Amino acid sequence: MSRTRNRASPQIAEQRLPVDSPFARSLRRFLRHRVAVVGSLIVLILVLIALTAPLLTPYDPVKANLREIDSPPNGRHIFGTDQVGRDVLTRVVYGARVSMSVGIVAVSLTTIIGVIIGGLGGYVGGRTDDLLMRFTELVMMFPTFILMITLATVLEPSIFTLMLVIGLFNWPGLARLVRGQVLSLRETEFVTAARTVGATDWRIMWVHIFPHVVGPVVVSMTLGTAGAILAEAGLSYLGLGVQAPVPSWGGMVSRAANFTALAIFPWQWLPPGMAITLAVLAINFMGDGLRDALDVRSRHGGI
């Protein structure tokens, strides 16, 4: 989105050029991407909400209150109460904890697997690369969500299962991205130069190749977090996530997805559903801004 806006007047560009570090340039480009800035602010707020949940609400997210079942939004409960009289807003606030932590841990796992497989394939090449890429394609072709469902079913349902299952299957895109980068970097002159002066493979990977891969990895991690939160919501909706009564956004919608609640108690599913959408949308916007700012080109990376 920001590309046209990059055409600042040549005078200004020339004046700034000498003092411009790559980081400053990226930051400036990111800040110009208004939607991404708004997205980042929302993400920041959501993380703060997740961290300070108990301070934000006087109600208990778990304890039932049978005198106030299914009560519509009112002065004391802005979003009303749920099937057993718990404050919906409180549960939405606490639900941010599950979504955020699963998103972050799962995406870290994904990144580790993706970078190792992609980096190895790209750097070593040959048969190893061939084998790794076939494997990547195999995982890529798989209906990932069904795979997650299957694994989550056979494992004990818990927040760690969620993190593991979601993190385990989303790496193929990143692996291919990293492999492509490493493959082309391996042939560059600075790598050849490093090799001729006797740098070890490890040093070449770490000092010469890795810095160039950081941009795409950061972008992919951001967009991956969005995907992971969405997957968490889906699995929690199916009852494969954190178990009741611990609040999760997907689980809250799931409990209200019966005809009565759907038609008569919309406050029970609307806030958690909107919370998921807002969180994922904000992170996706942030990722989009980062992609522009870090100048990562990708056509296959979804959006």
Added chain:
Amino acid sequence: MTEYILRRLLVTPMMVLGVTILVFVMYNLAPGDPVTAMIDPLEPTSSQIDREAMRERLGLNKPIHIRYLIWLRELLRGNLGYSQVDGHSVAERIAQTLPATLLLQATSLVLAILIGVALGLVSGLKQYSNLDHALSFFAFFGISVPNFFVAILLMYFLSVKLDWFPLAGMWTPGQSTGLNLDLLHHMVLPVLANVILSLAGYMRYTRASVLDALGADYVTTARSKGLPERWVIIRHVFRNALLPVVTLVGLSLPSLLGGSFILEQLFSWPGMGRLGYTALLARDYPVIMAVTLTSAVIVMLANLASDIAYGFVDPRVRYD
């Protein structure tokens, strides 16, 4: 070309084989012992010897790779096992529910591709216009909203509030079944949900593809030799931009099939997804495995078909 297709044809069965291994291993990770599950715990006679005899009879004492081969042999014969809940043949259950799923997914896929590509073309040609921004926002919404939330919103507004479409099922109870208007009426909401969810990918890809083509040398050439703009767009931009779209046919299929677990259950659509969902609640492993396997095979066949089609459409494609 022939070599490309041949190699692609050979790779697919190998991938299917890989999938069967993955599925089998996961099945064996499942906690609980099938023998324990089959013996009545209140029956005092079920001694250790009975168990051993049962393991022997069921072949469970064989090493895992032998069990896999036996399972694979049965799979090739079309035997997917029996439901642990109701004892029905799993293959039969899949055969009963698959048509409903395919009807829903194929319709959704075709509509998503048609609408997505059309909007992507418009978006690309009018880059940075208000329309482009609006469509971009919509695309972001489509990839950010959970499928169940879209479905529930549609149900709430278009069914409960406005009463335009039925809430659930394939046909009105008591009415005639078959490919009729009633079915079409029932399909609107689930198809709409699927289209909203998978439109974004096609739209954004087509947009990027159009932008690529607009910047290509052959377009500059076409313009500089004075071809009318409309001619340039249709003959040069669209034709080249639409080529890669062929490979996208399979793009949203994995998420569509994965999403069918949730959407079919919400819309009470009697398909394979709902079968999987029900099996999930009952931890009915043979059924879950069969649904996984069938979905994976569908995705792989669709990818194979689109890759081969692309090979035909674009002579530049080489297999490497």
